[in-house]
Amino acid sequence: MTICVVGDTQDLSSVYFGWAARRAGHRVLELDEEQLGSTWSFAFDDRAAPAGVIEFGRRRVDFADLVGVFARFAPEPGPPPEVELDSGALERLCAERRAGLHELLDKLPCPVANRPSAGRSNGSKPLQMAMLEAAGFRMPAWLVSNEREQVAAFVEGLDEPPIYKAVCGLRSRVRRLDDELLRRMKAGTSPVLVQVYVPGIDVRVHVTAGRCLATAVHGDGVDYRFDGSRSYRPYDVPALIARLCCAVAEREGLLLAGFDFRVCEQEWFCLEVNPMPSFIPYQWATGQPVAESVLEAFAQAG
Amino acid sequence: MNASAIVLGADALAVATTTGLRGLGVDVLALRGEQLPELCVSLRPSCFSVEGKRVGAILLREMAGAIAPVAFVPDDRGFVLAELSATWLAATQLDGMLVVNRLDAEAWFEGAQWPVWRRRLARGSVGVSPLSFGDRTPAACWRPYVDGLDRPVPIAAARRALGTALAHAPKVGRALFACGDAIGERPPAAVEHAARLLCRQGVQVASFTYDAAGCVATVDVLPALSDLEAEHVAPRLIALLHDHLRRR
Numbered sequence: 001m002t003i004c005v006v007g008d009t010q011d012l013s014s015v016y017f018g019w020a021a022r023r024a025g026h027r028v029l030e031l032d033e034e035q036l037g038s039t040w041s042f043a044f045d046d047r048a049a050p051a052g053v054i055e056f057g058r059r060r061v062d063f064a065d066l067v068g069v070f071a072r073f074a075p076e077p078g079p080p081p082e083v084e085l086d087s088g089a090l091e092r093l094c095a096e097r098r099a100g101l102h103e104l105l106d107k108l109p110c111p112v113a114n115r116p117s118a119g120r121s122n123g124s125k126p127l128q129m130a131m132l133e134a135a136g137f138r139m140p141a142w143l144v145s146n147e148r149e150q151v152a153a154f155v156e157g158l159d160e161p162p163i164y165k166a167v168c169g170l171r172s173r174v175r176r177l178d179d180e181l182l183r184r185m186k187a188g189t190s191p192v193l194v195q196v197y198v199p200g201i202d203v204r205v206h207v208t209a210g211r212c213l214a215t216a217v218h219g220d221g222v223d224y225r226f227d228g229s230r231s232y233r234p235y236d237v238p239a240l241i242a243r244l245c246c247a248v249a250e251r252e253g254l255l256l257a258g259f260d261f262r263v264c265e266q267e268w269f270c271l272e273v274n275p276m277p278s279f280i281p282y283q284w285a286t287g288q289p290v291a292e293s294v295l296e297a298f299a300q301a302g
Numbered sequence: 303m304n305a306s307a308i309v310l311g312a313d314a315l316a317v318a319t320t321t322g323l324r325g326l327g328v329d330v331l332a333l334r335g336e337q338l339p340e341l342c343v344s345l346r347p348s349c350f351s352v353e354g355k356r357v358g359a360i361l362l363r364e365m366a367g368a369i370a371p372v373a374f375v376p377d378d379r380g381f382v383l384a385e386l387s388a389t390w391l392a393a394t395q396l397d398g399m400l401v402v403n404r405l406d407a408e409a410w411f412e413g414a415q416w417p418v419w420r421r422r423l424a425r426g427s428v429g430v431s432p433l434s435f436g437d438r439t440p441a442a443c444w445r446p447y448v449d450g451l452d453r454p455v456p457i458a459a460a461r462r463a464l465g466t467a468l469a470h471a472p473k474v475g476r477a478l479f480a481c482g483d484a485i486g487e488r489p490p491a492a493v494e495h496a497a498r499l500l501c502r503q504g505v506q507v508a509s510f511t512y513d514a515a516g517c518v519a520t521v522d523v524l525p526a527l528s529d530l531e532a533e534h535v536a537p538r539l540i541a542l543l544h545d546h547l548r549r550r
Contacts, residue, residue: 037463100465
């Protein structure tokens with residue numbers, strides 16, 4: 001029985017997942033996006049669904065023999081080996097190839113962590129926050145704007161400056177709102193997400209098929225990913241929060257999800273849910289078996 | 303009416319809808335995609351305003367996430383585009399906002415391409431034209447994911463490198479739907495089924511191609527319309543948008 005790692009196989013989470021899967025006795029195929037057509041390929045047919053085959057070198061693996069797939073994509077993958085293209089042609093090739101991989105991951109009959117259709121609201125934080133709030137999470141108040149006056153009105157009455165961050169899902173640093181941002185708004189800029197700052201600790205909750213693994217992070221600044229941190233330690237998740245996390249992950253089709261919270265005096269404020277969470281820093285610091293939980297989820301589904 | 307409408311685009315349908323709504327007293331912001339980076343926008347959990355006007359309805363004839371923000375330096379354009387796209391997607395999903403067409407996050411971020419709709423139609427038990435994926439032959443033609451325009455089957459190396467979608471039956475017809483109505487001749491049953499299904503999901507205007515068996519081949523939710531088609535579609539959209547804004 002075989003497990004596939006698809007997409008960016010050099011990504012640290014992908015590498016670790018492949019290692020963990022081998023350690024658990026699985027045969028692992030690393031199916032790199034850029035190597036599609038070179039070291040591996042796939043073929044399936046609507047009329048024979050759910051049958052299909054992945055060819056990896058001289059191996060042929062039927063879809064039916066796959067235990068599960070771990071998928072993680074690079075934001076800007078390159079061309080196939082030894083192919084040189086201008087930027088326009090490369091963009092078209094990458095779009096077509098990525099869409100082909102989406103079809104593959106959508107059609108595979110085994111569990112996939114995660115299918116590309118799952119958790120897409122993460123590409124728009126305000127959209128995702130609306131979804132999370134409707135699901136029952138408490139969210140810090142927010143505004144998306146590029147209007148200086150609107151932002152100034154939002155700030156008025158707050159005890160301390162809010163934070164601001166990207167509206168989209170691209171990785172960006174969270175900062176405190178300052179005069180520099182207001183000056184940029186006056187000069188003209190794209191909208192930013194301004195949000196009430198919640199003091200306290202950061203908590204990442206990884207959810208895999210009904211199991212929650214939480215890590216508390218004591219950071220040195222507003223954004224521990226960039227500002228540094230003093231400690232990562234396991235943390236207990238209240239039953240209600242765990243239930244909400246599992247329900248959202250299931251509804252969004254996420255076999256693996258990473259929920260981010262700020263916890264202040266036992267109050268849990270949800271910030272976002274990541275459909276492609278980088279779980280390595282949390283797993284390595286705390287020993288929490290996130291990758292192994294995904295493998296267990298694969299086994300349970302089988 | 304306490305809210306404005308936005309019409310994004312400048313094709314015949316956008317122009318006719320703008321004119322019709324203005325004739326009914328609706329305040330319409332007629333925009334082109336390239337103007338989006340210049341606008342003052344504010345989005346809250348329950349309201350979206352553009353240039354200080356509260357927006358209650360949006361007609362999208364261009365993808366808000368597919369414009370080049372030329373006012374920004376090249377290194378910033380990708381990020382600005384992602385930020386604008388994320389903002390407008392969230393705005394289109396607000397309660398009380400009528401959007402034609404309203405696309406969910408997956409469809410939005412996939413550029414509303416036909417494979418997204420095909421997968422949904424198949425899940426909804428709509429007859430879709432069969433495809434092979436990857437290095438499978440024989441097939442009648444290659445149906446690229448990005449535009450759905452049939453081309454000759456490429457060589458094996460390309461099929462393997464792209465995971466191509468290969469069609470067994472070429473397209474033989476096209477049908478246009480607006481607000482649940484077929485514009486023109488009555489299409490095959492599978493196409494009617496598809497139009498009803500997508501209409502329930504917020505897709506009010508769409509064109510469908512189909513094969514000789516009457517199965518849906520591709521879906522275009524931003525279809526290019528002839529002037530005659532726009533004349534037929536615009537009154538339906540004007541009535542829909544006006545009625546929504548009047549009831550708010």
